[in-house]
Amino acid sequence: MTESEQVKDRKFVESLSRGLSILSAFDQTPGPLGNQEIAAITKLPKPTVSRMTYTLTKLGYLNYSERSEKYELGAINLTLGHAYTANLRIRQIAKPHMLEMAKEFNVNIGLATNVGYEMIFVDYCRGDLLKSVLVDIGSKLPMAKSAIGRSYLASLSKEQRDVLMPELAKIHGKDWPEVEKNLAEALDLYDEFGFTRSFGYWDRNINTVAVPLKLSENRIFCISCGGPDYVISTDTLLKVIGPRLIHVSRDISNSGL
Amino acid sequence: MTESEQVKDRKFVESLSRGLSILSAFDQTPGPLGNQEIAAITKLPKPTVSRMTYTLTKLGYLNYSERSEKYELGAINLTLGHAYTANLRIRQIAKPHMLEMAKEFNVNIGLATNVGYEMIFVDYCRGDLLKSVLVDIGSKLPMAKSAIGRSYLASLSKEQRDVLMPELAKIHGKDWPEVEKNLAEALDLYDEFGFTRSFGYWDRNINTVAVPLKLSENRIFCISCGGPDYVISTDTLLKVIGPRLIHVSRDISNSGL
DNA sequence: AATTTAATTCCGCTATGCGAAACTAATTGT
DNA sequence: ACAATTAGTTTCGCATAGCGGAATTAAATT
Numbered sequence: 001m002t003e004s005e006q007v008k009d010r011k012f013v014e015s016l017s018r019g020l021s022i023l024s025a026f027d028q029t030p031g032p033l034g035n036q037e038i039a040a041i042t043k044l045p046k047p048t049v050s051r052m053t054y055t056l057t058k059l060g061y062l063n064y065s066e067r068s069e070k071y072e073l074g075a076i077n078l079t080l081g082h083a084y085t086a087n088l089r090i091r092q093i094a095k096p097h098m099l100e101m102a103k104e105f106n107v108n109i110g111l112a113t114n115v116g117y118e119m120i121f122v123d124y125c126r127g128d129l130l131k132s133v134l135v136d137i138g139s140k141l142p143m144a145k146s147a148i149g150r151s152y153l154a155s156l157s158k159e160q161r162d163v164l165m166p167e168l169a170k171i172h173g174k175d176w177p178e179v180e181k182n183l184a185e186a187l188d189l190y191d192e193f194g195f196t197r198s199f200g201y202w203d204r205n206i207n208t209v210a211v212p213l214k215l216s217e218n219r220i221f222c223i224s225c226g227g228p229d230y231v232i233s234t235d236t237l238l239k240v241i242g243p244r245l246i247h248v249s250r251d252i253s254n255s256g257l
Numbered sequence: 258m259t260e261s262e263q264v265k266d267r268k269f270v271e272s273l274s275r276g277l278s279i280l281s282a283f284d285q286t287p288g289p290l291g292n293q294e295i296a297a298i299t300k301l302p303k304p305t306v307s308r309m310t311y312t313l314t315k316l317g318y319l320n321y322s323e324r325s326e327k328y329e330l331g332a333i334n335l336t337l338g339h340a341y342t343a344n345l346r347i348r349q350i351a352k353p354h355m356l357e358m359a360k361e362f363n364v365n366i367g368l369a370t371n372v373g374y375e376m377i378f379v380d381y382c383r384g385d386l387l388k389s390v391l392v393d394i395g396s397k398l399p400m401a402k403s404a405i406g407r408s409y410l411a412s413l414s415k416e417q418r419d420v421l422m423p424e425l426a427k428i429h430g431k432d433w434p435e436v437e438k439n440l441a442e443a444l445d446l447y448d449e450f451g452f453t454r455s456f457g458y459w460d461r462n463i464n465t466v467a468v469p470l471k472l473s474e475n476r477i478f479c480i481s482c483g484g485p486d487y488v489i490s491t492d493t494l495l496k497v498i499g500p501r502l503i504h505v506s507r508d509i510s511n512s513g514l
Numbered sequence: 515a516a517t518t519t520a521a522t523t524c525c526g527c528t529a530t531g532c533g534a535a536a537c538t539a540a541t542t543g544t
Numbered sequence: 545a546c547a548a549t550t551a552g553t554t555t556c557g558c559a560t561a562g563c564g565g566a567a568t569t570a571a572a573t574t
Contacts (some may be wrong), residue, residue: 011307011308011311011312012308012311012312012315013272013276013308013309013311013312015270015272015273016272016273016275016276016277016309016312016313017312017316018273019270019273019276019277020276020316020318023337024336024337026337026340027336027337027339027340030340030343030344031344050268051268051269051270052270052273054268054269054270055268055269055270055273055274056273058269059274059277060372060373061277065474066474067473067474072344073337073340073341073344074341074372075341075370075371075372075377075379076372076373076377077337077338077340077341078338078341078342078377078378078379078394078395079281079284079338079372079377079395079397080280080281080283080284080330080334080337080338081334081335081336081337081338081339081395082284082338082393082394082395082396083283083284083287083330083334083395084330084331084332084334084335085335085393085395086287086396087287087288087329087330113332114332115317115331115332115333115336116317116333120332120333120335120336121335122332122335136339136342137335137339137394138335138336138338138339138340138342139339139343140336216324217322217323217324
């Protein structure tokens, strides 16, 4: 209905979708939001937003602050994420590998999967040295610019990838030509070496390598490993960490998930 | 409508509530669930569940496994929790204190708030020694049996507490007399010492002490600190850690959140 | 072949949710 | 003091989105 697409999908519950899109607004735009702002972000009509925030507040998904007269996410939002990770077998399988490498090389290691056109971390281990608070479970990285996103793309067939590309192009707008070039290089290097890399590209100071894990039923997770120059050299990443990740990837693939 | 309660709340969006209750089903009962099971758990009629799971799957909140013909939570469920914690000022304030104590005493420290009749952890630091995987961000503890839950109860006025008690009684069923007795003791000791305790009660091997933090607008968070006997003695908990927590609590209360 | 179990689809009905417009209330400007 | 602006809520008639009993399909089990 929104545009002109679905003539009628009797099975799709619009109001549920709308309610969830209101919660998502708090991911895109942090900080307390008023109904007006929510309406602006979600493009939903004011009374609808009003009813939805009312409902979500009653259920605990939003907290209302009398002071600011705005809404914030409620703590209950943590439960679903926790339920997700708690039942994710791949985490248990990958964890020992991740801890071992994090300790041995003092690097940060993340386990992520794709959500839409981004990668989301489902687990993360830090080396002792730096606590880059930037990344944590639930945080996202762009698919095209991060090593881990690129390893996801690398795991896809050309056809699957070609479906995504236009969307990625849209996301990156005028930067796309440059992003695409860089991405294409990274994918070529993947074909050659078996892991992807992103050196100072998504974050100027961070160098990362990553590999995909292909599980059953087309589920794909990726492991990335990296850190700032002064902790881990690009040379070590390429010569030691990358190959090690490939090994880990094989190991996990054999565990039959 | 459900029972006979609300005559009519024109503002409450039932289908949103139902959709969310379906997601919550995956917290109560982990593992892949089929529509039937979801219907049983949520008491919703089958076709409704069918439509909801269809919608949630389209939006990525559920993944459908062809193999098992069941649904699981999707990774996207991590984002809201992450958005919640990322914007939670108290976490940044409390973190240094928590890290310091975790390191100094090798204990586990958690920061939690109440959700319904449970406490939910919004942050957690582990001492080096044990990684009790049981507790993590997003996991919950019972309010009446855990030190941290008791410290929440202790922070309330008698009137507020009296509202909760019948609900807690309901939750604990036939165990309530015993739970209540233990809780009452703990609350008395709180009045005397300024922190609550739970020694081997919720978990036989773990001893914990906790304090509440009262923030502005009646927001309450609690910090707990504990570990197994062989890492931290109850004596140290009572003589050193407890008082230290009180100090931390004062510190944070002065930070004007 | 018959039975059981689970998911989906059908389809008529109406309660539900919609949203334009009206209304409140608070803030700002002149 | 009085518009004007901005944000949130409420109203209310209407359309239909969503409901759910019942039928249907599809697999698994006996």
